[in-house]
Structure formats: C-alpha cells, structure tokens
Amino acid sequence: MKPSHIEHIGIAVRSLDESIRFYEEVLGLQCYNIEEVKDQKVRTAFFQVGDTKLELLESTEQDGPISKYIEKKGEGIHHIAYAVENIEQKLKTAEEHGIRLIDKQPRKGAEGLDIAFLHPKSTHGVLTELCEDKTRNRINS
C-alpha cells in the first residue's frame, strides 16, 4: 500500500514569528494553529496547503533537536512525513531493506498520530517520518 499523501513537511526555523510572516504575507498561507510539543522541545506552527501541512518548528530550548539542527545546518527543511496504513508493517519492510530505524516501534506524535522516523543516513539524506491515523484507518476499514 503506498502512502496516501504527504502528511506534512517539517521546517526548522529560528523564530516562528518571523517565519510565519513570510508564509502568510508572501505566500498567502494562513497559520491555523500553534502548539508546543514539550518532549520534542519545540513550538510548532501549522499551515494547510492542499492535502499537506507545513509545520514550522522553533526550538524552545538550547539543547533541543531543532536547535542543534539549526546550529549545524542552518534553517531549512527538516523532514518529510508520509501518511501510511499499517505503520508496523512499513517499519518491518524498512528494516528488511537495511534502513536504520530511529524508532523501532511507533510512538505517539502530535494530533494523536502514530509516528516513526527513518534515519537520513540510510534514506539518501532525507529524514523520513511515517505516520498513521489509526482512528481514521479503523473507521474507514
């Protein structure tokens, strides 16, 4: 089963306020939510574009993963997240192909999704997230 769509694109930014201004005033998008994800040490701003979300990620602490990312690489696109069904099976397939899993089992992410990351060293440089909305998949099936 192929991913149904790109659930979101994560973008690492220094300042939510400044970046939101670019996406709203220049691109004409509208931020519909800002949320703090404490265990990731980020504040996130969401925009809907077609069936995909942009998630701007601002670090809330100096030792957070986004802070470290920006220190090393500068602001920019951080990851791509695919909406999949049967995330456990996808992880198994990835492992069988020698992909390095950051999460061997799915964990809970924002908006109640089950998520897991694949390491960019084994995905040709792209930090790749799989996410599954188990509530929706159960309702649909």
Added chain:
Amino acid sequence: MKPSHIEHIGIAVRSLDESIRFYEEVLGLQCYNIEEVKDQKVRTAFFQVGDTKLELLESTEQDGPISKYIEKKGEGIHHIAYAVENIEQKLKTAEEHGIRLIDKQPRKGAEGLDIAFLHPKSTHGVLTELCEDKTRNRINS
C-alpha cells in the same frame, strides 16, 4: 489567493537508481517518469503522493547546481514548489516584502509550467519555487 497545493518537493540525490529503489521498495511509491532537463543539468525521477510530486534530482554534470549542492550540503531535500495563480503578482508581492528573487520574471520549467525561485537567504532557509500552470488556470477561469 493562497497556493492550491504543493506542486512538488525537489530532492537532491547522488544516484537516481539507488534512490528510486528506496522510494519504491521501502515506501511503496512508484516512479512514473524519468526526464532529463538539459539546461538544469539534471535527470529527474517523478513520484505522485496525493496531490504532490516528489522529484528526485540527479546531476548529469560535475558543475551542475545539484552536484554543487550535494558537495556542499550532502544529499537531501532541495526545494519546495507551490502551485499558485498569477505568478507575476506573487513575485511582485515577494519583492515588496524584501524577498530576494532568483527569477525576476517567470521562466519555463518542466511540464510547461511557468516557474520562479525565491532565494533561501530571504525565506528562512528554504529554496522556494512558485509555479503556475497557465493552461489549466485559463481553462478553469
């Protein structure tokens, strides 16, 4: 008018063959076209995911922009392209907001689209492409 969707995400890769294998065998996507864009010195592989395309970009020459990008930053996500209407007006708005335009006027890109790039130095690190399908917009209007 906000962008209707993300037209594509450009991903810089060293080898189309190896990367296609990841996207097909691990993620379950299917490459539906490979195209050479001579003036960009790239070969591009396309995948459809929901209303967005992935475009894998492999350099065909050592001095090509994708080759230089990979040399500097490694493989990874290269740009995000938004499907817009009235691209000229969007460029004007961007310029009025002090955004550095790589293309002051739209030029022809792949698949007959009118395209223009905004410089990542003024868009918080994201090389941003605007594209307009003028044929479709004319038919719809």
